[in-house]
Amino acid sequence: MSVKFGVFVPQGWRLDLVEIDNPLAQYEAMTAVARRAEAAAFDSIWVYDHFHTVPTPEIETTFECWSITAGLARDTKTIKIGQMVTCNGYRNPALLAKIASTIDVMSAGRLLCGLGAGWYEHEWLAYGYGFPEIPERMRAFREAVEIIIKMWTEEKPTYAGKHYTINGPINEPKGIQTPHIPLWLGGGGEKVTLKLVAKYAQACNVGGGNPETVAQKLAILKEHCDTLGRDYNAITKSTNINVFMLEKGEDAE
Missing domain, CATH: 3.20.20.30 (Luciferase-like domain)
Structure with missing residues (x-):
């Protein structure tokens, strides 16, 4: 992957x-x-x-x-x-x-x-x-x-x-x-959005802020894919996070 x-x-x-x-x-x-x-x-x-x-x-x-x-x-x-x-x-x-x-x-x-x-x-x-x-x-x-x-x-x-x-x-x-x-x-709506992803989309973006939530949503997506006969691995999965750029030696706090 x-x-x-x-x-x-x-x-x-x-x-x-x-x-x-x-x-x-x-x-x-x-x-x-x-x-x-x-x-x-x-x-x-x-x-x-x-x-x-x-x-x-x-x-x-x-x-x-x-x-x-x-x-x-x-x-x-x-x-x-x-x-x-x-x-x-x-x-x-x-x-x-x-x-x-x-x-x-x-x-x-x-x-x-x-x-x-x-x-x-x-x-x-x-x-x-x-x-x-x-x-x-x-x-x-x-x-x-x-x-x-x-x-x-x-x-x-x-x-x-x-x-x-x-x-x-x-x-x-x-x-x-x-x-x-x-x-x-x-979106991560389990009943509508993720089902639409499984049926129509080439990619999805799932928020949640932590790996556990993202993993839970993707598990639901896989269930929808299995139900609809869609190849789960053919769908690109993404999330977005904030990254703070610091100068060398700069304290993140």
Whole structure:
């Protein structure tokens, strides 16, 4: 089993650009990190899909996820580019699939499409999306996954769900990668998310903060794979952690 490493680029969400005043300089700082990661042979770079900063919303820069995904597709040459993860509630899934298809071409087949149900309530409400209860968000998430796969694999797909309906949208080109762009689902929900991973996704990102929780979630994923007849080992599994970079001899405390 091989282990690959990716890195988040600074886009402002975690107040990681506040020491730079000029928006253009902030963007160039983000791009510089992406290029440094590429030169250092990291496998992938990642961006968040958020509009407001954490832990509290501040009047500070936060670059929009898919806009900078497109920019990074042209600012880099070899490294993969993904979102950890796209909030399903912020974009119609058919349009998202179209955006992803275009950027896969722009990146010459380096796109990873991350998707999750969404959680940052303040953002949802501020931007006018409302904030449905978890069961509704999960049902919409399931429908979105199914639509995105259809958009990437069918010529004129149709779908009639509670939250989304499509009637033969044309999506050309569908991207560079075959059979389609890798779909990377985020979250550890055992009944919905991990089952969707087993059925549709090429990869998943499971949080939890400790190896024991991740192992528990992956065991559930394997059960879903066994039930559905999916090869568990064909799915890429990931988690993300915070790493603090110190100068030589500097005390971590």
